[in-house]
Amino acid sequence: MSIGSYLETLPLSEIARHPGGPPKNAFPFTGYPRQHPSEKDKLILIYDPLGLNPTVLEFRIEDVLYVEERHSAVTTSGEGIPLIKLWVRKGAHGVILEPFEVDDPVQFADKTQNLRDRFLKLRASRMNSANSEASPAAPASKSTGV
Numbered sequence: 001m002s003i004g005s006y007l008e009t010l011p012l013s014e015i016a017r018h019p020g021g022p023p024k025n026a027f028p029f030t031g032y033p034r035q036h037p038s039e040k041d042k043l044i045l046i047y048d049p050l051g052l053n054p055t056v057l058e059f060r061i062e063d064v065l066y067v068e069e070r071h072s073a074v075t076t077s078g079e080g081i082p083l084i085k086l087w088v089r090k091g092a093h094g095v096i097l098e099p100f101e102v103d104d105p106v107q108f109a110d111k112t113q114n115l116r117d118r119f120l121k122l123r124a125s126r127m128n129s130a131n132s133e134a135s136p137a138a139p140a141s142k143s144t145g146v
Contacts, residue, residue, distance in 0.1 A: 026065045026087035029057065033084050049081055056097035063092035
């Protein structure tokens with residue numbers, strides 16, 4: 001499936017608007033939305049579609065807390081692109097489709113590696129926290145090296 005057909009597969013499903021304006025525990029992303037072509041619980045957002053660095057982002061729909069309709073952007077060929085502002089729950093995880101260089105080894109962008117390192121540390125921290133809560137606290141004892 002080409003990237004063009006991937007993004008044009010389905011229109012974005014309805015997301016309920018929350019009364020009272022944007023929530024405080026969310027972060028806004030403005031772009032061109034599309035329904036994920038194979039996972040109905042996710043959406044794709046073309047972030048900054050007419051800018052210098054358009055980026056393809058993926059979010060779970062349950063992490064979208066608020067939606068605002070924005071103006072439509074117009075391409076140089078006169079095509080209208082409907083834009084929305086999504087307010088995504090802080091702490092949610094999204095996926096970014098990012099260019100990379102095919103080489104041996106594959107050359108990923110620094111920001112991807114930095115995020116990967118941050119997620120690994122976060123996951124390890126959560127696992128350690130869960131393990132310490134699951135096991136009863138043992139009295140601390142001094143260990144003598146052998």
